[in-house]
Amino acid sequence: MDTRHSRESILRAGTVGGAAALAATFGGLDTGTVAAQSAIPDVPRNRTLQIIGGGGGGRFTDAGIGNPYAAGATHQIGNAAIWEGLFYYSAFGDEMIPWLATGYTYAEDFSSLTVNVRKGVKWGDGVAFTAKDVEFTFNLLMTNLKLSYGADMQKYLKSVSATDDLTVTFVFTSPNPRFLFEYLAFKFDNGVKLLPKHIFEGQDPTEFLWFDVAKGWPCGTGPYKIVLWNETQKFMDRRDDWWGKDVDLGGWSAAGSLPTAERIIFVPYSDDNRLAQLMASNEGDLGFTLLPQIIKPLVEQNKQIISHSFNRPPYGYIDWWPNSLWVNTELEPWNDPEIRWALSYALDRQQVIEVGYEGAGVPTEIPYPAYPALLPFFGSVKDLLQKYPTNKFDLGEVDKRMKAKGYAKDSAGFWAKGGKRIVIEILGFSIWATSGPILAEQLRKAGFESMYNQPPDWTNQAISGKFGGAWLFGHGASIADPYYTLYLYSSVNSKPQGNTSGGGGNQWSRWSNKDFDKIIEAMNNVPMGDPRLLELFHDAMAIWLKELPTIPVWQFYHWIPMNTLRWTNWPTVLNSYVNGAYWHTTFPLMLHKIKPIS
Template sequence: MNGKLNRRDFLRLSGLTTAGVVLAACGAAETPATSGGGEAAAPAAPAPASDAMAGVADVAREDTIVYMFGGQPGQFEDTGLGNPYATGATHQIGSAALWEPLYFFSAFAPAGEQEIPWLATGYEYSEDFTELTINLREGVAWSDGEPFNAEDVVFTINMLIENAPTLSRSSAVKAAVASAEVVDDLTALIKFNGPRPRFMFELLMSKFDTGIWWVPEHVFKDVEDVAAFPYFDVEKGWPLATGPYHIVAWNNTQKFIDRRDDWWGAQTGFAELPVPLRILATPRADDTIMVQRMINNEVDQTLDLRATTIGATVAQNPAIVTHTMREAPYGYMDWWPTSMWFNHDAEPYNDKNVRWAVS
């Protein structure tokens, strides 16, 4: 990557992990001096595959984004869970690079440009907002070459309804959707239980890294217990994805996610391939280790440092930026407020008067 990262690219990269601190270059910046004013730290070594990950190709440091994020210090907790709906799985440790939404939503884009069509080309509500028609993009394919189509969209929605409340977002989908139907290969029709004017925005648009994750019907149709299905097998290419990356190796301390040059977006001319050849995810460490590795350009992205720590870190490396670039308050802006959610299926929160009283 070059030495500069524009705001759009930064937001796209930060969405892969929802992380708070990111380097503006992958191994390209001049290595800064240490905070003690002594000799400059040695440049970071290339990022080869470790001995524990035999068979993984070496990729140069400048072509690799290195995350230090998630899990417990020194160890992942979701190793081998390629299914975004599996119990204990998380999409936030690099896996969001695999999944693509119908639409992206950018809270920072100008009005009128916030909705970005991706797997879909358009959508239309009925006049009373009880039906939603979704038009899908032609030429989208899963990483095994199978077309992504309305069968996958309808199957995923019905899977969530049938597995509510176990799967992520399943309760919200079940509460809203009466039925989902395939009109043709590129058209899906969703019928609601009542007017649902915000369903597209709330569940079918990816706001940074949130939303519904689509699954391939041709794989999941044979799965009996979705929440228990790990969906990780390198030889089978699992997990299948429509995104430009795939997982090539994964253990408790490293997760290698490499670029797919056969990605449908590049093959159809819809978008260019992303620049990084590899995303290397490693578990979080204590703040001292994460800060030092950021300062030394050994890690490109971390999460959950305190504001005072981030300020001192930014001051020691001109390549480091945050959600507010290089100025305070450094952290998330109002697109992701802290919230309290109620389980509407359980007493007493199924009573709207109780919810009103709490709010």
């Protein structure tokens, strides 16, 4: 696609707000889509939120999949505006927000949970949303292991029953004080999406795509509907009959109000440079995360563009995905904690941040995001970090540990034993293109033969159990409670060598420790906010830090460009009501907050 033509066409189309003009820009529409699009009303540009991101290579990969549980479905390209959670959780404010529900009660022993459903909620087709939809959804998941969350529901739930239209009770197989937070609260990429019983009953949830613009499908409870969707464009229009317009939802949405964006247009992601061009020319209002090397000049050159920290470092906010350098702890030499510690001492994390991220970041000592609810746990292990200094750069310690294990540097200066070198190929995504090579060079200077690569199949290599190098990856787990990240490292998630590792999405280290497991099992029965968690966390981290199954490197940031030419009240460091990622399930909270300039 000719980038210059595309930019000019989008600008012209955006000026008049016409669907047909934008469609002409992207082309590739079939007759049915063109006919449908001709009926779409024009929306003024200053009431249109244009988002640059989603998909890849200039194409959306999920077009036409309205069923959130069908293969290929994602909430990350706008569909989060269709779904609403029983609750939302904002990690920045450490706040639980009732939404489709008004409250809940756990049994004293946490053997069950009763949720009160909000009266007056309606699906997009006008049918009442009730506790029976909640019952239906969870029973569907319990009996379909192929569906997202299916295995979890079968493991944790004994039954789910709606006693009336506004009350639903979950009975657990064992005490479960975290069930509501983990599954009923939308935050980041997590939260069970509820289905309308009157539509899905009798359908095969793995095959039913649930997309038909003429029928208004998919019709969630959220304030937006899809009016145009194919591989190259997506239009979502506000539903002026949204149930919440008559309800006071606290500081998020006052009674009598609707989100002010009348239309959301998604333009598929192709590459960072094109994204930056579209933002710089004011064609985009919100974009996918960029690297500091791109967002820094962007906010400097176009004063309308801001980041979470405006035009100053770190140009973003801490995501829930703290990064580590991972190894397979079942393979030599990584099955030895002393060698893993040697690897840690070889890394100058601050140098990587200064050079690779232009200073836009911070190292992390433990695999947790530095969020308000977790900060007490950071403080509780300061004594352990004195003994186990995970961020310390010390080549002397590298030499000491390697020599103690029988290694010596060969004629080329690389560690070897018995004539065999330790070779560390580091794998990763393009988001580490500026940091991975620096890590590899640091390891080389410390005596490890190393290089950085980004093969397309690298995650398959990592989870295979056979790859003997290292890889960069994050921890999508804890945001308010330390349990979830520790659970990633429990033995139940550690697959034997030769087996593909699932491990909750992140536990690819294959590390296990029975004493650690006992602590995690005890933590599972202690509710969030209980002071006993601090002591249990300290005990668990005493084992984890000594063993160091993965090597913490830095906090992961979202460097998201936001345009203030047409929209204001973006989430920033001065107004951190929620994270600014449109691809997370909390996207609706941002839609309720942003306001047009005029």
